[in-house]
Structures are given as C-alpha cells and as structure tokens.
Amino acid sequence: MTEYQAAAPVDGAESPEMGNTDLLMNRIAGHINSCWTKAKMAKQQITDRLLACERQRRGVYDPDRAADIAEQGGSDIYMMITDVKCNAARSWIQDVMLQNDRPFDLVPANEPEIPPEVKLSIVDFVRLEAEQYVMAGAQLHPEAFRLRVSEVNDAIRMRVSQEAKASAERMARVIEDQMDQGGYHRSMQDFIDDFVTFPTAILKGPSVRRKKMMKWGPGFTPIVVEDFARDVERVSPYDIFPGPNSRGVDDSYLIQRHRLSLKTLESMRGVPGYRDDQIDQVIARHGHSGFRYFEYGDQQRDNLQGKPHSMIHNTDMIEAIEFWGPVMGDLLIEWGMTGIDPGSVYEINAWQIGAFTIKVVINPDPLGQRPYEIASWRPIPAAFWGMALPEVMRDVQTMCNASARSLANNMGIGSGPQVDVSVDRLADGEEVSQMYPWKIWQTTSDKTGGGQPAVRFFMPEMKAAELMGIYREFAKQADEVTGIPNYIYGSSNVAGAGRTASGLSMLMDNAAKGIKSAIMTIDKVVEMVANRYYIHNMMFNPDPHIKGDFMVVAKGSLGLIAKEQIQVRRNEFLNLVLNSPVALQVVGPEGVAYLMREAAKTLQMDTDKLVPSVEMAKFKQQQIEQAMQVLQAQPPQQIAGPETVNPAGDTAPVPMNTVQPQM
Numbered sequence: 001m002t003e004y005q006a007a008a009p010v011d012g013a014e015s016p017e018m019g020n021t022d023l024l025m026n027r028i029a030g031h032i033n034s035c036w037t038k039a040k041m042a043k044q045q046i047t048d049r050l051l052a053c054e055r056q057r058r059g060v061y062d063p064d065r066a067a068d069i070a071e072q073g074g075s076d077i078y079m080m081i082t083d084v085k086c087n088a089a090r091s092w093i094q095d096v097m098l099q100n101d102r103p104f105d106l107v108p109a110n111e112p113e114i115p116p117e118v119k120l121s122i123v124d125f126v127r128l129e130a131e132q133y134v135m136a137g138a139q140l141h142p143e144a145f146r147l148r149v150s151e152v153n154d155a156i157r158m159r160v161s162q163e164a165k166a167s168a169e170r171m172a173r174v175i176e177d178q179m180d181q182g183g184y185h186r187s188m189q190d191f192i193d194d195f196v197t198f199p200t201a202i203l204k205g206p207s208v209r210r211k212k213m214m215k216w217g218p219g220f221t222p223i224v225v226e227d228f229a230r231d232v233e234r235v236s237p238y239d240i241f242p243g244p245n246s247r248g249v250d251d252s253y254l255i256q257r258h259r260l261s262l263k264t265l266e267s268m269r270g271v272p273g274y275r276d277d278q279i280d281q282v283i284a285r286h287g288h289s290g291f292r293y294f295e296y297g298d299q300q301r302d303n304l305q306g307k308p309h310s311m312i313h314n315t316d317m318i319e320a321i322e323f324w325g326p327v328m329g330d331l332l333i334e335w336g337m338t339g340i341d342p343g344s345v346y347e348i349n350a351w352q353i354g355a356f357t358i359k360v361v362i363n364p365d366p367l368g369q370r371p372y373e374i375a376s377w378r379p380i381p382a383a384f385w386g387m388a389l390p391e392v393m394r395d396v397q398t399m400c401n402a403s404a405r406s407l408a409n410n411m412g413i414g415s416g417p418q419v420d421v422s423v424d425r426l427a428d429g430e431e432v433s434q435m436y437p438w439k440i441w442q443t444t445s446d447k448t449g450g451g452q453p454a455v456r457f458f459m460p461e462m463k464a465a466e467l468m469g470i471y472r473e474f475a476k477q478a479d480e481v482t483g484i485p486n487y488i489y490g491s492s493n494v495a496g497a498g499r500t501a502s503g504l505s506m507l508m509d510n511a512a513k514g515i516k517s518a519i520m521t522i523d524k525v526v527e528m529v530a531n532r533y534y535i536h537n538m539m540f541n542p543d544p545h546i547k548g549d550f551m552v553v554a555k556g557s558l559g560l561i562a563k564e565q566i567q568v569r570r571n572e573f574l575n576l577v578l579n580s581p582v583a584l585q586v587v588g589p590e591g592v593a594y595l596m597r598e599a600a601k602t603l604q605m606d607t608d609k610l611v612p613s614v615e616m617a618k619f620k621q622q623q624i625e626q627a628m629q630v631l632q633a634q635p636p637q638q639i640a641g642p643e644t645v646n647p648a649g650d651t652a653p654v655p656m657n658t659v660q661p662q663m
Contacts, residue, residue: 205232252327
C-alpha cells in the first residue's frame, strides 16, 4: 500500500462534534435496535426464499416435502438440474467478467476544454506568425489568419484530448492495482455464485480494513507491517437486512450483519471512524464466550453450508450489525450531537455489537451513497429482491424430480415378479416373506375344488419409456426457461445446426443474447465499485498525473464476443493497414505500433521488448524529424560521378545533380 492510502480517511472519520457521552451511545443503540427489529421481521419470508433456492441448488428437499416423500415411501432421488444450470451460468459469466485484463475502462467524461489562458496564447502565437510572414515580404490573405487560428486550436484540442486519455489510462491502472489488493477477483467469484443462486447478490466496497502485510527488508528479510487496505467483499444475502419498504441500497435504511472473529475485530483498532475503547470493552465482555444474534433461519443456513454444530460451538465468533440510514437532524441533536441543523437529513453509518456501539460517523461519501451494489438474475422494478435462477426453473425441477422418483419406484417394482399367495393353503411353518431361486412352496389342495394354485406370479407393468419421455421433455424445458442451453456446458445432445462448427457457433451467439442482460446488470455493479475507487483517488491521491474528469465504463458485455473472432478481425485489419500505403499513411507509426502490441498480447509475449510503446514511438519519430532538419540546414555538396573521356582526350569528372535531403 502506498503512503497516501494509509493516511486517507476513505471510510470517514468520527466527527469531533459527536463527543463520548453515554447519552449518545444509548440513543444510537436504541434507534439501531428498533430498525433492526423491523428489518429482521420483514426479512423472514425472504429468508425462506433464500433457503429454498439454496436447497434446490444443493439437491435437498424442503422439510415438508421430504416428510411427505418419507411417508409415502419409495425413492427420494433428487435430479441436480438446477445445479447444472447454475454452474453453467456461473462459468459463462466468470469467463466473461474475469478473463479480461481489466473489467473496466476510464474515458474522459466530456470533450476536454482548452483553458482560457491557452486560447489567448493561441491568438498571440498566430499574430506573431503573421507579423513575421508580412515582414518577410509575403502577402497575407485576411481569411488566412482565421484559418490558422482554427488549425492551431484543433491541434491543441487534440493534444489535450490525448493527454486526458493518457491520464485516464494511468488512473485505471492505479484503480486496478487497488482492486487487486482489495481481493476483487475472489469477491467477484463469490458474488457471481450468489447471482446465479439467490434472488439478489450483494457486493460491497471499498471498505477500510487494517491488515498485516509482508515486505522485504535489507538482505531480503521478511518484515510484517500493518497497513490499511480497501477491500471489496461479497455480502451474503442472508446477512443483509433492508428496511421493510426499501427499493434499493440507498432507499430507507440498510443493515448488514457481520460474523467477526476476535482477530478481525482487533484489526479494527486504529481504523478511522472506529472507537478503540468500545472495541476493548467488546473483547473484554465477549472475548471468551462469543456473541451471536441467532436469527430466523440461521441453523438451516448453517446446515446447508456444512456447519451443523454452529449453535453449540460459537465461542469464537462475535456478530455485529452495521447500520446505514438517513436520520433527521433534530433526532441527532436529541442523541447529543452538536453543530447539526435540526431541519436537515443526515446519512449515518454505525456499528453495534450488543450494547456497544463501536462506530458512529456521518456517511463520508460526497453524494451520500452507501458502498453496496446489488444485482439479480431477473430484477423486479422498485424491489430490493429480484427473482433467482432456481426460482425461474422451480416448476421444471419439481416435475423432473417427480418423474425421476416415479421412474425409480416403477423400476424397483417392475424389476421382478409380484407374488399372490393364499396364506390359508400354505403348510405349517412355510415362510412367505422370502423368495429365492429353486424355492419349493408347500401348499394344500384347493378346498373349493376349483383347482386354483395357492401361489401365483405376475409382472407389474413397466412404464419406464413413458416416464423417461416426461423427464426429457421437462429437462428440455429447462433450456427454454433459463436461456442456458445444454450445449453451452459441453453436452453432445445437440441436433440440427449444432452438429456443425459454424452452426454451433451461431447457436452459441444466439444463446449469448439471453445472458447478455444478466451480464449488463453485473456491469453496473463493476462500474459503481470502480467509480468509488476513482472518487477516492481524486480526493486523496497526491499524483496530479492521474487526475481528470473521467467516466467508468465496464467491459463485461464486450466479452460476449468470442475472443478468437476479435483476434481474427484484428489481424485482418493489421494486414489491411500494412499492405495499403494510403492506410499506412493515415494510421501512422503510432497506430501501427498500437495494432502490433494488441496482436502480440494474445501470443503471450513481452510486448515491451517486441513493439515500442506509443511514447517511445513518438520519441523516435521526433529524433528522425530533428535529424532531417539538421540535414536540410547543411549546404549542398557536389558529388563526383564516374570518370569519362572528353573530346580533348583528358579524363575529368562529370558533375551530377546536387543531392538534397528529402523529407
């Protein structure tokens, strides 16, 4: 981490007007507890949906359905169609979002403007040129002055635009490094998994954390230091609690539940905005016993995640709730804060563990936005929770499970004969519960005189073909309702156009249209997270060469185009430029160098050794121009040609044309 990152109060610092009174803490704790009670009550139905989606993904029946199946007997098989589709969607999205060199780009937000003082200097410069031209005895057309001003203005505007793009690229590289240090890729992988599993996926960041990092000292000695890091984290949908009437992350209030270890809690000491004395009291009070809220659905969630004993062994975990919400100024005054306008609304952020409030700050974001972004497989307008992929295909999954259970039961019953036994005609001691080859049945004669056998065998009707047809039809329907066809994840069961390479490519391109809306939703999340890093660097980074009015543009949807196709088109364009003198003149050496660098990247080469950078190409071009100017300034010389015999019989050199340097 750089020095400015350690000193910058990104997550806000505690206002000096807050004070340390018990009144402040008690008021805040009461308000947060009231909001927490309302939010967790409103979340119960959503928690049921979350659990249902995760059970469907894990191949586990809901408790009521499992009880019905156990009561009826027979097979409890669960066909993992939902998990297959979710894994296919996750892999597809990760290949698009995480395979690019950078998930976003920065571009100038507006056309760069020329400063007023530069505009005045343009006029002075052109006037000086005109005066020198006239003093040399040349004639100057009145319109020429205006045209020359426009030419110089356009040249400077282009130079300013190029500099703005260069600054944007430098800023993008800084943000990329910060996101890598903050665990962006790991968190994005978990976020995408939530995106294809739950009604809503949540990504938070950047958040300030104090971390231990290793650096190398003299003699390559490892040195462990503590520094601030700005993490990007995935927030579990189970741990987010929006207000009952919330329509998004910035509406109403929002509460996040954290599961902290003692080590994580201790790392918050010294972080701007946190109260060390309150953290010490929490550790002293709950350090040995732990602290949990034990809310609705917690045990079922832990069971699905492989933690069945979490209720018993919880002494190493401390839970905290993080509150974000608007508060009227008069209420803050009642809490004990000074310097507050009673008629204004303030956005605050507070952390609370039981009766202890370890952090209370006013939202440090310049626009008052909260550091959360949400995305859903199928968003619902004006709703925090959307519709999950498992919910979209729940009816299909239910029918596939029912047909598979019926098929398994029918196969079990129809795999062998059924026996009809007249027990009153069996000999004493004859065992009817066992049947094996070459068994002898001891029976008595038919007392009715009808001659009917005492033991009769018959085969149940096998319905495997019909049940398999039902299963295949609904499994095929899963492709339709999800927009994720089976050939996306390597299935060979493809007919028609999918049997040829070009036909399969066409089908995959069509399938990409269905998932494009989902990736565009994630693009918005990436843009907002990168934009927060951009705002932070604009406010606190001391490097003036990365500053500028930029706009973040995500590149996820661009990754839907096959990379091989992009490379083929790039190579075709490069060949066109190199083989066309007109195109080569238009593009110039800088453009050719850029094209060659982009083409060489896919070959896993060190492009810096192979192709000079744009800056180096400019420098070399300037050197060539300066050398040509020096040659032009030298006087022309006579160069002797081959000796010939003149009419007088003497040998003498024949003069040639004077060699002039060419531009």
